[in-house]
Amino acid sequence: MNPEVFTFLVGGRAGQGVKKAGEVASRLFARLGRHVFQMDDYQSLIRGGHNFSVVSTAVREVTSHSMRADLVVALDGRSLDLHRPHLADGGVIVCDSREPVDGAVAVPLGEEAGAYSRPELRAGVGAVACLCAAIGVDADELEAIVRAEYPDAENNSAYARAIHGAAVGRIGGTFSLARGDRERSLLTGNQAIALGAAAAGLDFYAAYPMTPSSTILHFLAQHDEHLGITVVHPESEIAVANMAVGAAAAGARAMVGTSGGGFALMEEALSLAGMAEVPLLCVLSSRPGPSTGVPTYTEQADLEFALHQGHGDFLRIVASPGTVEEAYSLAAEMLALVWRYQAVGTLLTEKHLSESLMTVELDPASAAWAEPVAGEGAGYLRYRQTEDGVSPLAFFPSTSPIKWNSYEHDEAGITTEDAGTIAAMHDKRDRKLATLVAALKGARTVNRFGSDGPTVVTYGSTTMSVLEALRAGGLTATVVQPVYLRPWPVWELGDLAGREVVVVEQSSTGQFARLLSEKTRAVPRHVIRRYDGRPFDPPELAGDLDAAFSDLGREVGR
């Protein structure tokens, strides 16, 4: 068999190496020159429970996993039961058993592992061995992969060979995966955000661990010396945001990252950054809320929160990337914008983008570079009145004092309660919006895919789901994805006024559909929502889109 999209799903308990097996599979497919998308479904626990990793790969572009798996490896009984329904036509499900199992291929994964120390850690290696057998990768090649990917190389490669031998007679070469055109890099959304910000000149990253943003912290902490970035993990998100404000005032390009609950704790400091005009970029990676919610799953219910962060009138920039590649360029662009306009920026994303692994093609040098409008010298005024509202920045040490202030202040940064000064400083800060909008008009603020058929409007990681659903269902549509959500790119979206559209989003109340109709007067005739923590499954979404398109067609024809 040679399906257009081949999907490998491995499921098991936490601690069995499920995610690692998915990553090894992703790298194997990428080396074949294929496009890859890996989604990890895991629970908020360290041992036990049920986790699975699903990797979809194709020679053509692929922007989402699919829940129709061609090969399932179930490392425990629960995975066998849970994932039987996910088997595609002609698919194979492998389970851990010495005895034959109805409707599954039994491979003695656990029993073979018993010959080695710590057998529970071998399960993922067994899954990789089954995959290799199924796609015609021979035992020598498998051994090379295992030696490169896993510790305890002697035992793991011997175990992998044994499993390969057991599986090859049953499922050997069931699937044949064509080679693609070239090998691409694999990045998660969070890695792309970290690298994009780094490429724009990031100097300082602070965060308090909170899923699904934590891997930005881990990645940057791991590479702090290589990149030359100071990375700190202080006592709370409140400390995180206030430290970042201080670092930025000292001249360091600063970024923070969190999820909804942590973002709520940062609000006060974001408002401070608004008043004191401190350039600050915050990554908000959403998970299902409200409150603690469902930590390791995905949702888009922080949109309204992100748009209205912080108290008071100040310049907020909110943008959301639609793909891992866009996460790289947008993180850089956002850092550059907050420095150019001394604004507060929120890069809004979701677990589905943050933690999914995807093949990318990006030119590192295409990233924007964060540079302030510089000023210095005698008579320096931190908040000098200017025509465009942007007061040139200078940094300590300075013989002419530089005073940043959370109170309303005069041009020198001294606290004021004078009526005329209060209004004048508001006006100065407010002028930055027009300056920013003029610049954004020359930038890419909305993505459009296709130009025929009904209009689908979506944003963030759901964009990837929609594009894959259209491919999966062979559907034609025009997909409109606003990348910038504040300022809302009205200048790009005038054509939506009065138009009946289909909206796809991951919010139970339809936050994005509300924003869209309010800002563009588009008519969201159908709002396809998913809010069970899981990302859309493209084949299923294709069915919903198809139904919505037919209905739209009928209504348009009426």
Next chain:
Amino acid sequence: MKSDDLLTEAEKTWCPGCGNFGIMNAFRGAVRALEGRGVPREMIVMCAGIGQHAKIFDYVDLSGFYSLHGRSMATAQGIKLGNPDLKVVDFVGDGDAMGEGIAHMIFAAKRNADITVVMHNNGIYALTTGQRAPTTAKGVKGPSTPHGNTEEPLNPIALMLEAGATFVARGYAGRIGELTELLVSAIEHEGFSFVEVMQPCVTFNNTYERYNERTGEAGGPLDFEAALAMSRRTDPLPLGVFYRVTRETHGRSVAPGRNPARDHPTRERRIAAVARLVGG
């Protein structure tokens, strides 16, 4: 033009006789003394929380950041990490640092952040009209506690010692000469330095008479246990250095040798570093 008296033209709105004048004058003296010892004034950066104490930010003609209530310790640490060459002096109130922002104080001490925190302790919230503070004695009546404060006060010196502060001292706003010397030592100290300053509030909590008559000498630096024991004495109230020790600072351990403000990378160098991680 830089004024040589280290004062801005901002109108001083502290009450006549306020202890904050003493603290401000001691700080101005400390800046001049440090200049005499080779620290240019532009290398000294102020932070302040929110409260009567914090007006020192508007009055003293130095660079800095007028931060939020309870958060200036975090802002100050960020400035220091952003540019480790600077001397960062953070002025906080007792409500500010022992109430809203106490976690930041404890962690700044724990990680030995290389900043100086000067805590103006007037025992009440003065700017918001005299409510009880975390340092207020049990039984004291105020607008939020008309029947008397039901809580025991915190002991800031003991708390900072336990949290890991490497320089701990107490001064009195009514003894400017001694306070100036304490501030110079605290700012020169490499690591987290904490100076509690007893600050009479002439309107809500006038303690001049008490501190003029009933203070003693801490006699430090003492060893840790002796400093802790000394911190529990209240009458007479010990003044001076309690504790001083050398320990690796937060900045040196988390980002050794790195000064982001001074060593911001060139675009070329950074892109090359990123490209190696992107791979492909």
